[in-house]
Amino acid sequence: METALTDSLGTFDENALYSLVRRETRDADEQAACLRDWDQVYEQLSPGQFEGRFMEIWFRGIQLFREVTNQSVHEEGMMRAGERVLGVPVAMEGQGYFCGRPISPDAIMTMRGGDELDFRAPEHFDIVAVSVPVDVLTRYTREIEHRDIEQELRDVAVVQATKAAVDEFRGFLLTALESVSRTPAMLQYPAMQKGLEHALLSSVVKAVGQTDDARSTASPTARHAIVSRAQEYMREHVEEPLTVEDLCRVLGVSRRTLQYSFQEVLQLNPVSYLRAMRLNGVRRMLKSADPQRHSVQDIAARWGFWHLSHFANDYRRMFGELPSETLRGSAHPARLV
Incomplete structure (x- = not known):
């Protein structure tokens, strides 16, 4: 290796x-x-x-x-x-x-x-x-x-x-x-x-400029179908740190079409939706991890989070506690009362 x-x-x-x-x-x-x-x-x-x-x-x-x-x-x-x-x-x-x-x-x-x-x-x-x-x-x-x-x-x-x-x-x-x-x-x-590569490529494309995308004018029915197919794919790969780029390739649509479809159907952009899924994936892993053998940094990296301070803030906003608190809590699971 x-x-x-x-x-x-x-x-x-x-x-x-x-x-x-x-x-x-x-x-x-x-x-x-x-x-x-x-x-x-x-x-x-x-x-x-x-x-x-x-x-x-x-x-x-x-x-x-x-x-x-x-x-x-x-x-x-x-x-x-x-x-x-x-x-x-x-x-x-x-x-x-x-x-x-x-x-x-x-x-x-x-x-x-x-x-x-x-x-x-x-x-x-x-x-x-x-x-x-x-x-x-x-x-x-x-x-x-x-x-x-x-x-x-x-x-x-x-x-x-x-x-x-x-x-x-x-x-x-x-x-x-x-x-x-x-x-x-x-x-x-x-x-x-993969996450950092996609982020860098996206930053390059944005720096060069935006162009109109005719595919972004998909009908409401088509947009609903795109979101449904995306959700189905995400459910089938729930344990994988998917990116927006992964969904675009699988669905054969542009980033802009995916963005408009999610925004219209779910009132949420695909980046936020995928971030929520990845945060949940991190949480599941933290809850089952041994604090003596695993770190928050390593687990976050396994799910493609490369900016640790942003990750910690997003995690606390989503779950009301820091990821380190979740990891420490894994050593003392809840008991029946």
Whole structure:
């Protein structure tokens, strides 16, 4: 069985289920070497001692990373083949240029594997980005969103997005990176990897923009049938941490059609409905678990909850107690009176 890797020294294990890498650099060449499988050269442009930081989460071929440099740098080279990357500045001083286009703090930059990197980063530049396999992103958008995102991004280097969309994308990537870096061992669970992968893909699609979906105009009868089929599938897989993406693929409908159908029939969106089911699954597992051998963190990860503070808040709102209280109570089950 493959073993998970938490790596703070910078060596890569391609056979690992996941990896966490943190680095501090004192040279532009060291910084350029941080991203695995990227063929790039950094040239320092501004005078002074170079200082850089890098952190990366890697799993399922997905790279979620943050890079900080204090000096202005010219970056050129090639990103790894078969990937699509989207990045957004966290902080910057002055203006940068990406593939011949000026960028501001509210710019979303994107490249596809095989494209040439040509980027002048300004001083004190901080960027967070995600790189995903093109085939995974393409399949996701076609099956879940009924869109061709690669066609939409053809010849696009800087995505045209509203400030609100950029803020949401940046905030999500930072939250995901921070949450997983605190407890990277959660990525040993397949449900956790699937949940985070779907969340990242969804964030990329939202950042690129929305398009109208004709299938969302399904009749009331059709929407009721969609919800009924979804509920039947969920009952048949009650012990599995299903996602909205799973339902879209099984039912052959877009996310928007599923959303409208649930909202009309149940007055509840499918995300909330599935979250309630997964919370119930966690509760059942907590109630039967041995507190000496199992933790809330591990059980939550088995059900795909990657943001532990959000999970704890949702659990308490649903059941009126913290998950840790449920776990402790499993050692003292209720008795007849």
